[in-house]
Amino acid sequence: MEKRKFIYEGKAKRLYETDDQDILIQEFKDDATAFDATKRGTIGNKGIVNNKLSEKIFTLLEKKGIPTHFIKRLNDRDMLVKRVKIVPIEVTMRNIVAGGMAKLLALDEGIILKKPVLEWHYKEDKLHDPLINDDHVMALGIATPKELEIIKKYSYKVNEALKKFFDSKNLILVDFKLEFGRYKGKTMILADEISPDTCRLWDKTTKEKLDKDRFRRDLGNVEEAYQEVLRRVMA
Ligand code: 5GP
Numbered sequence: 001m002e003k004r005k006f007i008y009e010g011k012a013k014r015l016y017e018t019d020d021q022d023i024l025i026q027e028f029k030d031d032a033t034a035f036d037a038t039k040r041g042t043i044g045n046k047g048i049v050n051n052k053l054s055e056k057i058f059t060l061l062e063k064k065g066i067p068t069h070f071i072k073r074l075n076d077r078d079m080l081v082k083r084v085k086i087v088p089i090e091v092t093m094r095n096i097v098a099g100g101m102a103k104l105l106a107l108d109e110g111i112i113l114k115k116p117v118l119e120w121h122y123k124e125d126k127l128h129d130p131l132i133n134d135d136h137v138m139a140l141g142i143a144t145p146k147e148l149e150i151i152k153k154y155s156y157k158v159n160e161a162l163k164k165f166f167d168s169k170n171l172i173l174v175d176f177k178l179e180f181g182r183y184k185g186k187t188m189i190l191a192d193e194i195s196p197d198t199c200r201l202w203d204k205t206t207k208e209k210l211d212k213d214r215f216r217r218d219l220g221n222v223e224e225a226y227q228e229v230l231r232r233v234m235a
Helices: 046-063 099-104 134-139 145-167 222-234
Strands: 006-009 013-017 023-028 031-034 039-042 070-073 078-082 084-086 089-096 112-122 171-183 187-191 199-203
Touching (some): 046 145, 084 187, 112 134, 145 171, 145 187
Antiparallel strands (some): 023 078, 031 039, 070 078, 089 171
């Protein structure tokens, strides 16, 4: 399948139509942003790494019974995906305190949570993706009660599968962000990408950060960290 009409450019990806109206091509860029796109830069070969990592992880999740938009990787930067209408919430799952949770509650990074914490953030950079609850989601018609239940069920399942998977690669899954969408107007499936852009991953032994926090916090060796995650995941 080939790229036809360009339809959307996000912070890290572009979307193109194909000959099939229900199928898009998702192209991964090297562009990196942080802090609601107020910090911008590029991470060398990030698009290639995130395309390959997302392929690997979506394939694993499909095997675990979680429906995703992933169809097939086409080349270094492009994958075929099912066209969805994205639900405008960022689903965040946390196993260890870091980032936004550390800031919100003035907690030290690294505290192991007694249970995973699921959060909804309303997807709007201008508002800094504010934390909202189930009632906001339902009262504003963002998703139905039934859809929320499905998203919750899948998100906990993703967490269990990925915690185990990354652990086997000597990585700790600290937290991550998921996005869901409706395929053909109804079926809720996992969309977007799963990569060091969207997950916090720490080395199990040294606790070294191997994710986008290296870019956000100017820690250096950003490209190397992404390559290291890819190397371990593919090993
Ligand atoms: P936090 O809320 O702590 O900033 O983020 C929690 C997790 O979700 C982190 O793994 C982070 O990478 C991911 N995340 C949250 N918001 C975004 C976002 O807007 N874009 C991306 N790429 N990841 C996000």
